[in-house]
Amino acid sequence: MDRDPDRDRDRDQSAAPSAPTELTDLFPRYWNALASVDRSAAIGVAFEAVEIGHDVSSVLTGLVARGQIEVGRCWAANEWNIAQEHAATSVSEEVVAALGTRLRTRPHRGIVVVSCVEGEWHALPAKLLAETLRGAGWDVRYLGASLPAAHLSQFIHDVGPDVVALSCSIPTSLPRARGMIEAARDGGVPVIAGGRGFGSDASRAQRLGANGWAPTAPTAARMLGSPDWPRFTERAPALDQVDDAAEVLWAATGRLTQLAETELRRHFAGMADYDEQAVARTREDLAHIVGFLAAALYVDESALFEEFVAWLDALLVAREVPEEAVRIGLDALAAVLPPLPRAVAFLETVRHGPWASPVPATAG
Numbered sequence: 001m002d003r004d005p006d007r008d009r010d011r012d013q014s015a016a017p018s019a020p021t022e023l024t025d026l027f028p029r030y031w032n033a034l035a036s037v038d039r040s041a042a043i044g045v046a047f048e049a050v051e052i053g054h055d056v057s058s059v060l061t062g063l064v065a066r067g068q069i070e071v072g073r074c075w076a077a078n079e080w081n082i083a084q085e086h087a088a089t090s091v092s093e094e095v096v097a098a099l100g101t102r103l104r105t106r107p108h109r110g111i112v113v114v115s116c117v118e119g120e121w122h123a124l125p126a127k128l129l130a131e132t133l134r135g136a137g138w139d140v141r142y143l144g145a146s147l148p149a150a151h152l153s154q155f156i157h158d159v160g161p162d163v164v165a166l167s168c169s170i171p172t173s174l175p176r177a178r179g180m181i182e183a184a185r186d187g188g189v190p191v192i193a194g195g196r197g198f199g200s201d202a203s204r205a206q207r208l209g210a211n212g213w214a215p216t217a218p219t220a221a222r223m224l225g226s227p228d229w230p231r232f233t234e235r236a237p238a239l240d241q242v243d244d245a246a247e248v249l250w251a252a253t254g255r256l257t258q259l260a261e262t263e264l265r266r267h268f269a270g271m272a273d274y275d276e277q278a279v280a281r282t283r284e285d286l287a288h289i290v291g292f293l294a295a296a297l298y299v300d301e302s303a304l305f306e307e308f309v310a311w312l313d314a315l316l317v318a319r320e321v322p323e324e325a326v327r328i329g330l331d332a333l334a335a336v337l338p339p340l341p342r343a344v345a346f347l348e349t350v351r352h353g354p355w356a357s358p359v360p361a362t363a364g
């Protein structure tokens with residue numbers, strides 16, 4: 001079997017030739033360290049994995065990324081509060097940085113700029129990608145969270161990269177992803193897109209004009225190393241927008257949220273007992289509903305909105321918010337939504353969709 005020189009270089013110099021313990025076997029110990037916010041123990045398990053022969057890229061995926069997905073599950077299920085999530089995430093960030101010091105690969109492939117799209121604060125997925133690409137021989141310029149498109153243009157002009165890798169975790173940032181794709185391609189630089197916000201296949205990234213999409217960091221490394229990956233690109237093709245519904249909703253998010261809140265108060269008696277914090281969270285949820293509806297319209301994918309509503313419903317149920325809350329929230333939005341046919345159609349599909357909490361029986 002052929003040896004992969006990058007993979008060999010990734011290994012710690014003292015690495016054993018084979019990997020007797022699978023990462024899945026090490027994961028429970030890694031998870032305990034993460035959950036108890038034990039930074040040294042977490043780094044210790046990650047280094048142990050490298051020492052027994054796992055390459056850094058596999059450890060980033062098999063321990064760190066897997067751990068973060070579990071962190072997200074704990075938060076969504078209301079098993080952990082936000083502070084516990086933040087604490088565990090900060091340990092993951094330190095593990096990634098520590099693993100970066102174990103990379104032995106010299107850059108030999110070219111320059112890749114790794115950045116989150118504007119409005120995107122999930123920097124860790126981008127950092128995982130950055131270290132994986134570094135391990136694959138790229139000279140990585142990691143720009144972290146939320147970067148405005150104009151600054152990406154300037155950076156591209158100053159640095160002259162071969163690739164721009166854009167990470168987007170929250171679909172509400174997709175329109176700004178388009179601005180960044182345009183910025184990179186205007187400079188002739190091909191774009192690879194990824195992260196949960198781009199969905200589970202290449203279609204969203206393609207629609208927004210990216211040259212490629214990958215589901216995971218190791219796949220991205222393989223794609224960028226392939227002879228098929230373009231070295232230069234034309235400007236992004238024009239975006240095929242059905243109508244301006246997304247723009248209209250974005251511009252009106254604040255006002256629509258306010259109107260929907262007033263409507264919600266009229267129909268949801270329970271809100272009268274909400275304290276200030278609960279009111280603020282409800283307002284945030286309403287703004288999110290508008291934002292995700294706009295994002296779904298932007299990429300013309302009703303399923304994006306449906307998935308979001310199912311996710312929100314599960315999240316609220318885990319927090320013991322009355323079961324009918326999301327349905328009433330959607331009704332409130334429907335009552336104040338401007339007459340935009342596609343927006344109305346997306347909302348109606350979801351309001352009557354299978355996720356919906358059962359309508360409470362009313363007397364008489």
Ligand code: B12
Binds near residue numbers: 196
């Ligand atoms: C940590 C975290 C945060 C931290 C981020 C800190 C940091 N330094 O990154 C903070 C606190 C900032 C945060 C904020 C929010 N978060 Co958050 N967060 C997470 C969490 C728990 C982990 C993220 C992570 O590191 N994932 C691990 C990586 C490995 O997974 P990944 O994203 O899929 O990335 C892999 C691939 O997609 C790919 N990839 C990623 N980027 C790229 C780029 C390219 C080019 C390529 C090719 C590949 C690629 O490679 C990665 C490695 O294989 C996730 C849960 C989860 N399941 O991910 C929630 C999650 C993403 N957050 C969520 C939410 C809702 C939010 C907030 C809206 C919460 C709020 N009410 O404020 C805000 C939004 C902030 C914003 N506008 O960006 C939801 C999103 C749900 C949805 N419907 O979209 C999630 C899924 C939580 C959940 N289980 O519900 N969050």
